Amino acid sequence: MASRKKSLLKVIILGDSSVGKTSLMNQYVNKRFSNQYKATIGADFLTKEVVVDDRVVTMQIWDTAGQERFQSLGVAFYRGADCCVLVFDVTAPNTFKNLDSWRDEFLIQASPRDPEHFPFVVLGNKVDLENRAVSQKRAQQWCQLKNDIPYFETSAKEGINVEYAFQTIAKNALAQEAEVELYNEFPDQIRLNADRNNRPRNADNCQC
Amino acid sequence: MSSSGQTGFLFFFLDSVEYKERLIASVKKEVKQLMEEAVTRKFVHEESGSVTSLCAAVEACLSQGLRRRALGLFKTSSTTALLHKVAKHCPEAAYISRKVQDIENTDPNKRSSSSSDSTNKPPILKKNSSNSVTTVSGPPAQPTVKYLWIRLALYEKRLAKIIEHLVTNATRYYERDSLVADPDYGSILSSLLVGPCALDYSRAKTPDHYWTDPHADELVQRHRISSGNPTPPTCRRPILNFKRSLHTSSEEASTGSFKSSTSVTAKDYVESLHQNSRVTLLYGKNNILVLPKDVSEQMPGYLSIHQTAQSLTVKWTPNQLMNGYTECEVTDKSSYWAYALNINVDEIVYVHCHQIRGEDTGGTIIFVGQDGVQHPPILFPEGGHMAAFLSCLETGLLPHGQLDPPLWSTRGIGKIFPWPAKGRRRLLSSVLETNEDHPIDYVFRVVNKGNHADFLATHQIMETGRTSPRRTQLSSCSTNESSDCSSKSMSLDQSLPDTPQVGANQTASIALVCSTMRRQIISRAFYGWLAYCRHLSTVRTHLIGLVNGRITPEAGAEGGLTKERWESLNADGVVSDDKEVYRLVYYGGVEHEIRKEVWPYLLGHYSFGSTPEERHELDEAARHYYETTMGEWLAVEAIVRQRDKEKTAHAVAKLSSESGSGGDKTKGVDVDAEMENDVFEDNDFSDISDPVDYDVEKKEEVPAEEMKKPTRANKSSTDSGNVPDEDIKNNEDGQDDNDAEMNPEEIPKEKDNDAEMRNVSNQNAINGIELELKENCFGENDGVAAATTTGGKENVSNKSSPTTSSYETVGNEFIDTNDMNNGERLNNMKLPEFQSVDDIQMELTEYEDDAGATSAQGMDHDEQHLQQFTASSPRASVIVTKASIDVANFDKEEEEDEKTAVMSPVKEEANGNALDALQEPKSACVSPASSNGGVYSCQLLENFGLNLHRIEKDVQRCDRNYWYFANENLDKLRNVICTYIWEHLDIGYMQGMCDLVAPLLVIFDDESLSYSCFCHLMERMIQNFPSGSAMDMHFSNMRSLIQILDSELYDLMHAHGDYTHFYFCYRWFLLDFKRELVYADVFSTWEVIWAAKYTASSHFVLFLALALLETYRDIILSNSMDFTDVIKFFNEMAERHNTASVLKLARSLVLQLQTIIENK
Secondary structure: OOOOHHHHEEEEHHHHHOOHHHHHHHHHHHHHOOOOOOOOOEEEEEEEEEOOEEEEEEEEEEEEEOOHHHHHHHHHOOOOEEEEEEEOOOOOOOHHOOOOHHHHHHHHHHHOOHHOOEEEEEEEEEOOOOOOOOOHHHHHHHHHHHHOOEEEEEEEOOOOOHHHHHHHHHHHHHHHHHHHHOOOOOOOOHHHHHHHHHHOOOOHHOOO | OOOHHHHHOOHHHHHHHHHHHHHHHHHHHHHHHHHHHHHHHEEEEEEOHHHHHHHHHHHHHOHHHHHHHHHHOOOOOOOHHHHHHHHOHHHHHHHHHHHHHHHHOOOOHHHHHOOOOOOHHHHHHHHHHOOOOOOOOOOOOOOHHHHHHHHHHHHHOHHHHHHHHHHHHHHHHHHOOOOOOOHHOOOHHHHHOOOOOOOOOOOOOOHHHOOOOOOHHHHHHHHHHOOOOOOHHHHHHOOOOOOOOOOOOHHHHHHHHOOOHHHHHHHHHHHHOOOOOOEEEEEEEEEEEEOOOOOOOOEEEEEHHHHOOOOOOEEEEEEEHOOOOOOOOOOOOOOOOOOEEEEEEEEEEEEEEEEEEOOOEEEEEEEEEOOEEEEOOOOEEOOHHHHHHHHHHHHOOOOOOEOOOOOOOOOOOEEEEOOHHHHHHOOOOOOOOOOOOOOOEEEEEEEEHHHHHHHHHHHHHOOOOOOOHHHHOOOOOOOOOHHHHHHHHHHHHHHHOOOOOOOOOOHHHHHHHHHHHHHHHHHHHHHHHHHHHHHHHHHHHHHHHHOOOOOOOOOOOOOOOOOOOOOOHHOOOOOOOOHHHHHHHHHHOEOOHHHHHHHHHHHHOOOOOOOOHHHHHHHHHHHHHHHHHHHHHHHHHHHHHHHHHHHHHHHHHHHHHHHHOOOOOOOOHHHHHHHHHHHHHHHHHHHHHHHOHHHHHHHHHHHHHHHHOOOOOOOOOOOOOOOOHHHHHHHHHHHHHHHHHOHHHHHHHHHHHHHHHHHHHHHHHHHHHHHHHHHHHHHHHHHOOHHHHHHHHHHHHHHOOOHHHHHHHHHHHHHHHHHHHHHHHHHOOOOOOOHHHHHHHHHHHHHHHHHOOOOOHHHHHHHHHHHHHHHHHHOOOHHHHHHHHHHHHHHHHHHHHHOOOOOHHHHHHHHHHHHHHOOHHHHOOOOOOOOOOOOOOHHHHHHHHHHHHHHHHHHHHOOOOOOOOOHHHHHHHHHHHHHHHOOOOOOOOOOHHHHHHHHHHHHHHOOOHHHHHHHHHHHHHHOOOOOOOOOHHHHHHHHHHHHHHHHHHHHHHHHOOOOOOOOHHHHHHHHOOOOOOOHHHHHHHHHHHHHHHHHHOOHHHHHHHHHHHHHHHHHHHOOOOOHHHHHHHHHHOOOOOOOOOOHHHHHHHHHHHHHHHOOO
């Protein structure tokens, strides 16, 4: 079955303020780290072309404001997301704790078709820092509990694991596409073969 | 791939069929992929992989079974030679062939230099994507362009026609069993390619932007080049075009910036025949015959009814224009466009139906427009198609319109119009009925129920796109309004006979027609006027609040408020002419040097007409207030810090007890941190803690630093040491050491911070005394309360001699926080030994001095002792006191040894135990108060702590690349915000506040003045934050304004994913454009906003936002930007705007709106 593929993947990055969402996005897209980013207000996005399974897709990565009060604005931005990236700061336990509420909030606001299997990815950022406070084990445990969310330890500053993490994000988002398609059969599968066999000539005239 | 074709005929027949099937399947797959790509993006990029693979698939099909030998096509293995061959007979092929030759003849090296026809992509693109902005710099020539001619033909949208030609003439070029010659596959192939040929292939891009949309700069640049006009587009274009929506103006609109071209029209047309999100297909039937004008014979075509929000359209498209039409030889199809019908039902007045009675021969329908012109007859085949068509038409007219008489009459015996069912017909008297052999005619009138009138009357006019005529420009040459009026006028004429062309008495009928026309003309004029008035009244009621009734004239104010002018206005130190100040600022801004003086007036801190003395008093009062408030929250901050640290300590303790055996990590630091985390997981109020390492360090270094420079004012040594204090101090110090070792670079910063705190505390001295008295009383009354003790102590520090006070403030606060635990412990123990607060104070101060003398590290040791001690025998304070002395002595010896020591597990354990012994530390939230003498609730502490952490995170990130904030000024920023939040804890800190304080601080460079002005500023701005409602109001006002002032842009926004929610303006309004502009521009913009309130509009931000949109409107329009494009564009344009021209435009927009409202 030829899977319906779409070449634009919308990825939303969520997480507490100053966990490094903007930095991760920029490190991935522009391969740059800057310590000059300001707190994100509203939303911004960057796009990047990635090749996943020999297919070129455009990733549209949305960076959002970290303060939960601004989530009311989220609906406009979350809609149509293909993947959600939850980011926390491994040196700040609270940012890890809040992943739960970020995840829930996202599911409420974006209301994806299949919330159970909606692809999330968790990134534990700032692993380059010394004073780590959330152990890998702990983060992994949480991810396992939540339907086996893939977990990556990244450093936007050093560029550690960022590329790999986003590749996985793209892959999972695409896989989700295929799966969703299996669930609801789109009516747009025009059987060209059938046409040809049954009434090949009429195919030209039928405009309806 | 191409060579495979040559061997195609060697295959067995079955294999060959299978092979062909595979070929065609691959084409199908690629077409599908491409079309999907086209759906999800606005256009398909030329270099997209799917284009290449489609070309490859087509090439494979074409080379299969090609008669190379017979055609003499030996030289190449590709099909390019075939193209040149075909070119003789097929104009499309000839065109492409010429193109290919052009490209091939051009030396690749020369390509880059020439900008026009020699490069392969840009010229093509210029031609096709008519509404795109062209570039001068094309991409460098591709080294090898695969499938060049197929590609070109696809971009030029001629591939399908060429293939079609090949298929129809297959015998000439192909083996009999080839795919192209196959009767089925051949036609499938050509029809498959029709879709891809209808797509737009991407607009020119620089190599860097092959995959992403061009950067905003690039767009602006391109626009500048293409428009050939360096000035902002808005200057040369009248914005005031609201009248468009009232009068027919489609020509004007379409000539605006859309250069409509036939290719786009054709593409849109074909696309419009399909159902999509905006258009519902109500009816579709192929092979309906129509006799177009100037054509001798009837032509078959596709008849359809489309319904959009505004209109109902009947379309008929000749088969020749439809996909896959292959019957006749390829001729110039463009002539067929003239035959296509495109009828807006709004303009139709009568529907005539003709049918031969007695025979089920189908029927004929003729539409008669309001101008009396008949559209070509539409002939339906038999089988009830006409009835089906009419009922679909009637459905489409509902709910606002209907056919009169209705198809299914309510009177009589039911169905009036059941054609197939013979005999049971009942016709209206107005309908001519003749005998059986003659045609039966029915005439229906299209009645509009005047919904537009209702519609205009409601204020919903702002919410929908109804007033926009241009959206229907392709399908209709008149606007909604005009059709609206006419249909209404028709409905006025209900009493008139329905069939003017049928009448026994000719004279009477002519008179009737004349009177009808007269009425029509009058009523149309009337309704036009009425609609205009209603529209204006809507505008007025909605937007009148947005501008001031009287706008101060500009005359002579362009120069702004210069220093000279200010001095003349401010001659005797009293500025009384506020109007003149506002006017000057509004039109010309303030000279930078005097901003510091003028801004307090503009923000409402100083009132106009105040004397210098009054202002001085005001400043003093403000400063005093600010410092007092700051003292309050600094005390709480210390508690918060302490609590954070306790948690850390607790965590560490837990860690060491847990991992005493396990030792899972390598570095000690690591282990600590992890344990800490675990503890937080379990901890209920971890919300406050948020212990980013920075915070922890900061907190702990404050006391550490202070301790290291003892002022030695109170140097008495009493023996009655204080358990709790010691305890805490030790605790603290231990941490300090640890942190200091890890991040020594943090220390200098803290020093600055401390210095400031010191000042504050000095200034609070008087305050402190009063409070202290209170405290003391309290303390004496209640011997138990260690809390009180510390509270009192704090005050002492505030009031005591200037030299010591600073040290003590910090130290005391620090102790305060510690006391939460200890105080509690004391409570539990009920120690009566503490007779008076004074004693304790003495002890404390003394102790601190000691501590200052000894190094912080030494305390670690103390602590261990103490804690072990207290833990084991938590009863006698006397003993503890002694212990403290011992420890103090002991310290000095141990000092050196301990200096580098990391906290030892033993100590941690002890610490942890001690804490555990305390039971729930939460109950300690009855914590010592500072200057307000009360007790802070746990909730308050948590709340403030949470805000504090947030503030710190944002302050650190706020404009740190701006020179002013490169140093300790960031701390000033923090202080101002913290003070504001302390006073507005119910609101709490929200991201963006930092950005609002920063420019004020830069101008004033004075914390208390910045704070006061910020409070004034926030009176308006707070409403924009999520807790307020102003943001939604801004958005809806923007919607209204843009509809009135630039409906074309509104239509685009509405049509491209409808981003008329204006969320992309969020940051603009939240921060008063602070992030959109560079600092210098922020200053000049802000002061204009403030002054505008009194001169032009208290919603000037709206006009600024509009001005920003208008500045780039042509770029937005020409790129058909959707929501994401616009967000990206403006984010990328941040800090690149030409502020002066934006401000100017904004001011002129205010005037425009005022003109509209006043209806001059």
